[in-house]
Amino acid sequence: MADAAAGEPVGIFFNCPFDEDYRPIFRALVFAAFDCGYRPRCALEIDDGAQTRTSNGSPA
Numbered sequence: 001m002a003d004a005a006a007g008e009p010v011g012i013f014f015n016c017p018f019d020e021d022y023r024p025i026f027r028a029l030v031f032a033a034f035d036c037g038y039r040p041r042c043a044l045e046i047d048d049g050a051q052t053r054t055s056n057g058s059p060a
Contacts (some may be wrong), residue, residue: 018044037050 012033026042033040043054 009037011041012038014040014042016042 014026014029014033016022018030020025030040
């Protein structure tokens with residue numbers, strides 16, 4: 001699924017635990033999102049754990 005206006009995949013954010021028990025489910029979710037044409041996003045892509053939503057430019 002692409003954003004018709006921008007021609008880019010629509011982002012989908014996964015808010016889930018990142019422990020070893022959940023890892024297979026997380027990987028399956030990411031695969032399914034890619035397969036459906038979405039761009040999966042999660043907190044793991046942020047290198048600086050101190051970065052907050054208010055400081056990364058996202059609306060409050």
